[in-house]
Amino acid sequence: MRKLITGSLLLVVVAAAPAFADKGFSAGASVGYSNVSIEESGVSVDFNDVGYKIFGSYMFSDNWGIEGSWMDFGSMSEDVAGTELELEVDGFDLFAVGAMPISETFDLFAKAGILSWDASVSASGFGSDSDSGEDLALGFGGRFKSSGNFGFRAEYEWFDVEDVDSAWMFSAGFEYAFK
Numbered sequence: 001m002r003k004l005i006t007g008s009l010l011l012v013v014v015a016a017a018p019a020f021a022d023k024g025f026s027a028g029a030s031v032g033y034s035n036v037s038i039e040e041s042g043v044s045v046d047f048n049d050v051g052y053k054i055f056g057s058y059m060f061s062d063n064w065g066i067e068g069s070w071m072d073f074g075s076m077s078e079d080v081a082g083t084e085l086e087l088e089v090d091g092f093d094l095f096a097v098g099a100m101p102i103s104e105t106f107d108l109f110a111k112a113g114i115l116s117w118d119a120s121v122s123a124s125g126f127g128s129d130s131d132s133g134e135d136l137a138l139g140f141g142g143r144f145k146s147s148g149n150f151g152f153r154a155e156y157e158w159f160d161v162e163d164v165d166s167a168w169m170f171s172a173g174f175e176y177a178f179k
Contacts, residue, residue: 024059030153030173034073036087037165044165047087049074051169057097065097067111073169084124089167091117093137093157105147110140115159136160143175151175 034051037044055069073089095113102108115137122128141155153175159167 026175026177027056028175029054030171032171034169036167047076049076067095086122089119113137149177
């Protein structure tokens with residue numbers, strides 16, 4: 001149910017972009033490196049893949065705003081003692097964003113929020129399982145804004161997922177500001 005609500009809110013924000021055009025709405029996409037590390041019973045598995053996300057944000061002022069995105073951590077696989085493990089994770093997130101303008105064209109930002117995720121894991125010869133949840137999400141990065149509507153951003157996001165040692169994504173991408 002929470003995933004439906006989060007997804008619906010993100011869709012409403014993206015669909016309402018023209019109405020917010022003069023107020024600070026932007027949307028974009030990023031691609032990067034994702035990692036999920038799990039240690040269970042002395043066995044450590046480090047899943048890595050190319051991940052991507054589609055996001056929308058609304059800045060109420062130069063310093064405060066909100067951001068929502070859909071992200072896909074990729075299809076990660078790892079061989080553990082001759083058994084191929086495959087992990088797929090995706091989800092929606094919603095953040096409060098604080099930004100600090102450094103110049104007219106560059107700012108730094110930090111964000112805190114929640115990730116609503118779905119994961120499925122399969123082990124060759126043993127079957128598969130899935131899980132979902134909502135957990136704390138934190139991030140920080142930098143954003144370059146051109147004199148036009150396009151910009152570039154790079155960011156690091158960390159997710160406090162229960163029963164996972166670490167989950168994070170570093171991504172870079174483009175952003176379009178509806179001005």
